[in-house]
Amino acid sequence: MANVIKVTHEEDFHKVAAHIVASLVQTSPRAVLGLATGGTPVGLYRELIQIHKQGLVSFAKVKSYNLDEYAGLPTDHPASYRTFMNEHLFNHIDINLENTHVPDGQATDLDAECRLYDEMLSEAVIDLQVLGIGHNGHIGFNEPDDSLNPATHVVTLLEQTREANSRYFDSIDEVPAQAITMGVGSIMKARQILLLVRGADKAEIIHRAVTGPITTQCPASLLQLHSNVTVLLDAEAGRLFQ
Numbered sequence: 001m002a003n004v005i006k007v008t009h010e011e012d013f014h015k016v017a018a019h020i021v022a023s024l025v026q027t028s029p030r031a032v033l034g035l036a037t038g039g040t041p042v043g044l045y046r047e048l049i050q051i052h053k054q055g056l057v058s059f060a061k062v063k064s065y066n067l068d069e070y071a072g073l074p075t076d077h078p079a080s081y082r083t084f085m086n087e088h089l090f091n092h093i094d095i096n097l098e099n100t101h102v103p104d105g106q107a108t109d110l111d112a113e114c115r116l117y118d119e120m121l122s123e124a125v126i127d128l129q130v131l132g133i134g135h136n137g138h139i140g141f142n143e144p145d146d147s148l149n150p151a152t153h154v155v156t157l158l159e160q161t162r163e164a165n166s167r168y169f170d171s172i173d174e175v176p177a178q179a180i181t182m183g184v185g186s187i188m189k190a191r192q193i194l195l196l197v198r199g200a201d202k203a204e205i206i207h208r209a210v211t212g213p214i215t216t217q218c219p220a221s222l223l224q225l226h227s228n229v230t231v232l233l234d235a236e237a238g239r240l241f242q
């Protein structure tokens with residue numbers, strides 16, 4: 001059973017998330033972080049930058065692995081996840097960019113890139129994996145399906161996922177059809193998972209993921225099998241939890 005934390009005030013959401021990440025890095029300066037993109041963790045990253053600027057935490061020895069990246073998008077495209085991470089976090093803290101890893105969506109051989117990413121992951125145990133959730137229960141870009149691939153793989157994005165992410169592009173036609181994502185096996189291997197969920201539109205899916213059946217049709221429900229998951233909810237996303 002996940003540890004579910006529901007916060008009342010929106011600003012506390014980001015502060016609580018940042019406290020969890022920063023405390024880990026303070027006690028384990030060589031921590032390995034699994035990082036996520038999307039709108040939800042932006043406040044967490046903003047708070048971490050603040051805490052870093054106050055001199056309370058250093059990321060100099062931290063390593064990071066991101067969950068996913070669009071296929072075929074230039075690394076410096078404004079909507080690439082590499083750009084997102086650089087702009088929202090890495091460029092503002094003392095992390096060594098060489099210690100940050102985001103799958104290379106521009107690789108000519110995407111399957112080879114997936115194998116390479118898995119090799120890197122196999123050499124590093126993720127201490128804390130930050131996750132968001134898609135409206136259909138996806139984690140990373142692991143979309144609902146009859147079966148799930150445990151390893152890093154190329155995925156064809158569902159239309160609703162492209163639609164949800166089209167806000168970062170000029171139009172939905174520009175959203176890549178495919179992405180590279182860490183698999184659920186790699187996510188489940190993390191020592192600790194912090195699942196961040198905000199907004200009324202996520203209330204039903206997160207309730208289903210935490211309390212409903214464990215099914216590949218809701219990839220986040222597999223997290224019920226992990227022994228150290230914290231689900232952080234804002235008031236709206238936590239509407240269906242007592």
Ligand SMILES: N[C@@H]1[C@@H](O)[C@H](O)[C@@H](COP(=O)(O)O)O[C@@H]1O
Nearest residue numbers: 037038039040132133134140141
């Ligand atoms: N690949 C990312 C996911 O990692 C993220 O969790 C999801 C939700 O994003 P948001 O937080 O913007 O709702 O968006 C994308 O699909």
